[in-house]
Each structure stands twice: as C-alpha cells, then as structure tokens.
Amino acid sequence: MGGAAGVWCRLVSDANQIPPPTASASLPWPATPRQRARELGIPLGRYRPGRYNAITDVKGVAVGHSTIMRGTGPLKVGRGPVRTGVTAIIPTMGESGNVFENRVTGGGFVLNGAGEVSGLTQVMEWGLIETPIFLTNTLSVGSVSDAAIQCMIEANPGIGDEHDVIIPVVGECDDSWLNDISGRHVREEHVREALRTASEGPVAEGNVGGGTGMITCDFKGGIGTSSRKLPELLGGYTLGVLVMSNFGLMHNLRIAGLPIGELLADRYASLPRRENNYGSIIAVVATDAPLQSHQLGRLAKRVSLGIGRAGSFAAHGSGEIIVCFSTANRIPRETQKMVYRIKVLLDRRLDALYEAVIECTEEAILNSMCMARDIEGINGHFCPALPLDIVRDYVQGCALALHPAPPKPAQKPPAEPPSELRAAAIRPSDTRGAEGMAPAAKAGSSAAPPPKPVAAPLAAPAAPAGKPEGSKQEPKR
DSSP, X not given: OXXXXXXXXXXXXXXXXXXXXXXXXXXXOOOOOOOOXXXXXXXXXXXXXXXXXXXXXXXXXXXXXXXXXXXXXXXXXXXXXXXXXXXXXXXXXXXXXXXXXXXEEEEEEEEEESSOEETHHHHHHHOEEOSOEEXXXXXXXXXXXXXXXXXXXXXXXXXXXXXXXXXXXXXXXXXXXXXXXXXXXXXXXXXXXXXXXOBSSOOOOBSSGGGTTOEETTEEOEEEEEEEEOOGGGTOOEEEEEEEEEEOOGGGOOBTTBOHHHHHHTTTTTSOOOOSOOEEEEXXXXXXXXXXXXXXXXXXXXXXXXXXXXXXXXXXXXXXXEEEXXXXXXXXXXXXXXXXXXXXXXXXXXXXXXXXXXXXXXXXXXXXXXXXXXXXXXXXXXXXXXXXXXXXXXXXXXXXXXXXXXXXXXXXXXXXXXXXXXXXXXXXXXXXXXXXXXXXXXXXXXXXXXXXXXXXXXXXXXXXXXXOTTOOOOOOO
C-alpha cells in the first residue's frame, strides 16, 4: 500500500506501539521540549505572522498571567489541588495608556452560548471596550470582576460618580476536571499580578494563567496565541488572536486538516478522561485595522471557522464566545463639542482580515496544545500533552505522500571526446574542398560521384601526397 493511505497505516501502527504517558507523581513536570505549531512544519496559512506571532504584535496590546499551582492527591474543596489562574489582555498598554479614558471599538459573537463573558452585552450594544479583558475559570468570574473593579476605581476615582459605572469583560471556561474549582482560589492579588506583569512582548502559552487547568480534545490545552501581518497591498494591518482553549474530543482533533485525533485515539483509549464536559473556548481578537463595531462582529464570526478547523463542532455543553477590538481609533469619554472623528475601513477590504483571523485562530489553538505539558490534577486525574513527535512525523509523512519530491533527471551518457579532426587536415576531393566545402560543379558536367569512404582515424599527411586514384586535380588557388 502506497501514497497517503500507506503513510496513514504505518503511522497508526507506529503510534499504537508506543505506550501512552502515565501520570507523574510529582510536580513540576519533567523538562520535555515543547515547540509551537509553526516550528513543527505544520502548514498554517499564507499570511506571515508578526514579530512575536502573538496578539501583542498589535501595537499597544499587552498580556499578563497569574498561575496558581499547588497540591496533589484527592480533592479537598477549598484546599486543592489547585490548577487555575487568570490572564489579562490590556488593549491600550502603550502611549494611549488608560483604556477607561481612551476606549477602543469593540464587538463580539456567540457561536454557542454554554459559557459566559461578562460585560459582552454592553460591548455589543455600545460598540466599546473600556476595561481590560480577563480570562479565568467559571466559578471565579465574580471574584475576578470584583478585583478588576477595585483596581480600576483606584486608577479612575470618578467611576460611579463623575463617570458611569463599569462592567469588566471577564470570560470563563470550566477547569473542574483538573482543578478544585469550587474552592474559588483566584483572588484579588492574582488579578493584580496579571495586570502588573502584562507586557507587549512574547506571550507565555499552555499551562499558564487562565489556561492552567484547561483541556483541548482530551489533550492539555490552555492559552495560545498567534498573529498575522497583511501585505501593504492589502492595507498592511496587523491582527492577533489569543484563546483560552478547553473544548472537544480526541477523535475530532484536526491539525492542518489531517485527522490526527483518529490516529491517536487508540493509543490513548485506556487513559481516563473527562466525560459529559465538552468544555469551551474564549477567543480575543485584536487588530489595528480601523473597524466599526458591526465590522468587528463580522470578523468575530469568522473566528468560528478557525475553531471548526481544529475539530470543534460547538457541542451542546460547549461555549464558543469571541470578543474583538480595534486599536485604530480612540473614543474619548467626552469632548468639547461632544463629537469625535474616526477612520473606517471599507467593507470590501475585509476579506483579507477574514482569512487572516481564521488562520490565526487555528494556529492559536494548536499553540495552546503544542506548548502545554502533561499535568496531574485533582484525584490523580491526568491529562497528557499532545505528542509532538508523532504529529511532526505524520504531517511530514502526509506532505511527502501528497507532494513527493520530483525524480532526479536521468544522467546523460558521457560526451565523446572532441575530435582532433579539422577541415584543413582533410585531403581535397571532387566533393570536398580544402576548407571542407563542396566545390562548385563545372558547367556542362554531371555531378561527381560520391566520395569513397575514408578510413578512420584520419590524420594530416606528413608530406604532400599524390593525386588519389580516380580523382581530378584540384585547381590551384
């Protein structure tokens, strides 16, 4: 069996012969190397990523985490084990400063609503984002929102008096298979840590922040991010996506369109996994393209296509919720004449952004898995990391099967050595002149008979030779 089918059968056989990992009795995990999806040679679209291949490639956007990891063994509510945290995305960290004073255009989309992003109703109604965006576990939304309000009131004392009240944007996913979620271990100090450590550089991925206890397609998931930089011909805009990924079943996992989940399902069949919990995914999209709220909503819809590429079917118990914002325009709280001006991209220029956000979303989900490590949580629940070696071999094997290397061109026979024969060395005849050209026939005479074969090799005579038999004397020149 050859071609892609042969590659599939061989890789299934190889994968099933390798025993799956087992739970580690202690933490931290062994220092096994992890790589982002792009470093595995996975084809991830046609637009190039930004400098960090992260949401922070959009100027002014910053990301910070607070990770809570403690305890092992049986679940004791309120004590642990704890596998959770909080992630903060700040839309205007740079020169623009305070997002409350310099609001950004916002929008969103809900594919399946078995989840929550508090504050999203107001974002979609007003088309504005005026707080940082936080990601955490389901039962910590309230404590994160309360801590965020406290931090913002300290920075902006006019909230609730001179200015309107605020509703922080806080997204959640359920990490209860690994974490003592009922213990509600995310506190105000963790929210402050996420805000304090936020930076515009590279973003930590995998088992960090709000993604610490998250699972994707029965492998360890968590925080992942990616970005795209459009060519100048298409506007030169930058777009980034950050996900907290916690959805799906193993057999549905797709990587670059390949059914890798099916390849791995038998290998991990005996490993216990969560049941009746389809998880969720929260995606945050940032761009410097000048978009209005309705355009950001349209962009958010395309994120769903990227989630589907990775294997989600938006299960009944899963929440797929997307928040989008644009940093291109700043919306002040008030102006002298109570008007402001903004730039807006024509709708017909959105197609490149649609394609880019789908690529970004798929890669961000894969990065959340590729960078995550094995983890053991409550009651010895163990979640394995995605086996990168098998993924790399499968992707490369299928690529070779579908696009084999062109055969090497057949070698030409060695060229014969150049002859030393020259026209001046050939004896003149009726049909060949001294220069190797046929002499002009005399008027009234018939064509001369063909010459007799000349024995090889021919060599120049040592001395002038006599007239060959049967030939006529050449005229003197």
